Amino acid sequence: MAVARDFRIRVTPEMHHAMGNGPGDPVVAQFVPTAAERITRPEERTDPIGDRVHSPVPGLTHRYPDRVILHVTQTCDVYCRFCFRRETVGADGPLSPAALTEALAYIAATPAVREVILTGGDPMTLSPRRLNALMGDLAAIPHLDVIRLHSRVPVVAPQRITAEMTAALARHPATFVVVHTNHAQELTAAAREALARLAQAGIPLLSQSVLLKGINDDADTLATLFRTLTAARVKPYYLHHCDLARGTGHFRTTIAAGQALMAALRGRLSGIAIPTYVLDIPGGYGKVPVTADHITPTGTPGLYRVRDWQGGLHDYADPTAS
Numbered sequence: 001m002a003v004a005r006d007f008r009i010r011v012t013p014e015m016h017h018a019m020g021n022g023p024g025d026p027v028v029a030q031f032v033p034t035a036a037e038r039i040t041r042p043e044e045r046t047d048p049i050g051d052r053v054h055s056p057v058p059g060l061t062h063r064y065p066d067r068v069i070l071h072v073t074q075t076c077d078v079y080c081r082f083c084f085r086r087e088t089v090g091a092d093g094p095l096s097p098a099a100l101t102e103a104l105a106y107i108a109a110t111p112a113v114r115e116v117i118l119t120g121g122d123p124m125t126l127s128p129r130r131l132n133a134l135m136g137d138l139a140a141i142p143h144l145d146v147i148r149l150h151s152r153v154p155v156v157a158p159q160r161i162t163a164e165m166t167a168a169l170a171r172h173p174a175t176f177v178v179v180h181t182n183h184a185q186e187l188t189a190a191a192r193e194a195l196a197r198l199a200q201a202g203i204p205l206l207s208q209s210v211l212l213k214g215i216n217d218d219a220d221t222l223a224t225l226f227r228t229l230t231a232a233r234v235k236p237y238y239l240h241h242c243d244l245a246r247g248t249g250h251f252r253t254t255i256a257a258g259q260a261l262m263a264a265l266r267g268r269l270s271g272i273a274i275p276t277y278v279l280d281i282p283g284g285y286g287k288v289p290v291t292a293d294h295i296t297p298t299g300t301p302g303l304y305r306v307r308d309w310q311g312g313l314h315d316y317a318d319p320t321a322s
């Protein structure tokens with residue numbers, strides 16, 4: 001198909017197994033390309049979230065003072081049709097040893113950095129041996145409080161979550177794994193077992209999802225996804241508004257639609273199952289919450305109008321000046 005020339009295609013046996021029938025299936029739609037990908041809209045970009053805007057050394061993005069993103073590999077086990085890094089994923093394998101050394105030197109020399117976020121591509125496509133060496137290097141940097149991995153692997157390639165893999169991750173005492181998943185249909189029995197192995201190894205689990213038109217943009221689908229994750233000991237962390245990557249317009253909802261969905265989830269779903277709905281501001285300005293507005297200022301300073309989960313309106317006043 002012509003889109004294969006523009007963007008890479010790959011799917012794992014586990015996700016093949018999770019697919020239902022037809023293009024409307026939520027797993028099929030995430031991995032099987034359609035002609036709609038060839039349409040680029042004027043607002044779409046090759047670097048939608050500005051990874052390249054704040055890159056002090058190759059492979060590193062340092063946008064916020066206390067945390068950096070380390071792009072350890074550009075490989076993924078699956079290539080998602082809506083990927084925000086679709087221009088770079090699959091172009092290359094792991095970061096070269098020289099670039100990795102330089103990135104680690106930058107982190108070691110920058111004590112303001114408290115957290116390293118391993119991403120890519122997908123960091124958990126690295127071999128356990130390579131991850132073990134990297135985690136050892138990171139654990140030796142005293143000012144790092146937290147190591148975080150963002151990965152689709154536990155869901156799309158659960159057999160990779162071996163004892164060697166969990167032991168490598170656990171080399172730092174505060175390693176968090178943020179699992180990327182968008183629909184409960186992806187959370188197969190094998191995927192849920194892989195999540196259990198990570199939880200059993202003492203690794204806190206969070207999730208991030210992308211709001212995708214036709215895949216998960218209704219309250220029932222999101223509620224089922226977030227409930228299934230919570231039951232698997234994964235705290236829903238972020239629901240991303242779909243970024244402005246080229247050829248992804250058919251997946252993008254409006255902000256108002258996303259906010260209405262978040263408002264519908266409040267009250268229906270346990271608070272621990274509700275993620276923050278975020279927009280990554282195009283151009284590298286960072287993420288901001290766009291979760292439903294429940295509180296609005298009135299004409300009177302210090303006085304607000306608050307909307308509860310059933311739509312009831314209430315007044316709220318700040319402390320009065322004394």
Ligand SMILES: *Cc1c(COP(=O)(O)O)cnc(C)c1O
Binds near residue numbers: 049061062069117287
């Ligand atoms: C998303 C992102 C982070 C992490 O942000 P959190 O809100 O801490 O999850 C860090 N750096 C960059 C460049 C990012 O894009």
Ligand code: SF4
Binds near residue numbers: 078079082120180
């Ligand atoms: S796994 Fe993540 S980085 Fe890789 S293609 Fe999917 S969204 Fe992009």
